[in-house]
Amino acid sequence: MFGGFFRFLLYSLLFFFAYRLFRFFVPKGTKENKESVTKGGVKVDDVMVKDPACGIYLPKRDAIRERIKGETHYFCSEKCVENFKRGISKSVAPDTVSLKR
Structure with missing residues (x-):
């Protein structure tokens, strides 16, 4: 009974850490979004x-x-x-x- 619970807990923790590691190496957002943002953080479409x-x-x-x-x-x-x-x-x-x- 406890073996199944601990296995579930172990897989959950492994999944969580794998996800966090993935998010650490893959930046949030795309290159296009970063180029269209100015210093103030406001998106500029045109002048x-x-x-x-x-x-x-x-x-x-x-x-x-x-x-x-x-x-x-x-x-x-x-x-x-x-x-x-x-x-x-x-x-x-x-x-x-x-x-x-």
């Missing part, structure tokens, strides 16, 4: 860029990239690209921005 024509911010991966006069600019639409090239831009004055609560 926000400002459209110089209309002033909105959008993810860099979604923006239209144009090189104008040696500088790279990011736009939200083709219309903003054309407006910027023609010199038309909407500047948003700080006092016109309202924050709704």
Whole structure:
């Protein structure tokens, strides 16, 4: 009766230590997860860029990239690209921005 119990206890302890040894040598998480985490521990998917024509911010991966006069600019639409090239831009004055609560 006690032989079966001690055998079960022995196998349980062996399994536990084998698992702990495995977890010690195999890191938690993948390489991809470690690369996408910054120093602060916040995952960064993309950088926000400002459209110089209309002033909105959008993810860099979604923006239209144009090189104008040696500088790279990011736009939200083709219309903003054309407006910027023609010199038309909407500047948003700080006092016109309202924050709704």
